[in-house]
Amino acid sequence: MYLLILGVLLLLMKYMEYGVVATWSWWWVLSPFALAVAWWAWADATGYTRRKAMEKMDQKKQDRIDKQREALGIKTKRRSR
Template identity: 45%
Template sequence: MAFLVVGLGLLILKWAGIEPVASLAWGWVLAPFALAALWWSWADWSGYTQRRAMRREEARKAAREAKARQRLRPGSPPR
């Protein structure tokens, strides 16, 4: 995501003609987009994206279980 933000920033600065970005070659301005594509390809290929999603789901599950345990304790207020 950071590569896209940097790429969009450089692209806007290039089109607006703001120096020193306006004097850069288009290859340098468009390079962050290529890096973002490479990152996403690697993340999907290596399973990084799926592992992150699984960790997020596990954290949600643990929070839900902790909340249910808290409600089952004696003396806890009913909801």
């Protein structure tokens, strides 16, 4: 996401001919988009995206369980991570 934001900012600066970016080559201005594509390809190929989504879902599930136990007056043991 940060690479996309950087790419859009550089693209706008180049298009509006603002600052030092106006003198840069288009290759440098568009390189954050290529890096974002490479990051997404790596994240999908290695399972990083799915693993992070599963961790987030597991954390939400554990938070719901803990909240229900507290509502019932049962002490919870927090898992250390």
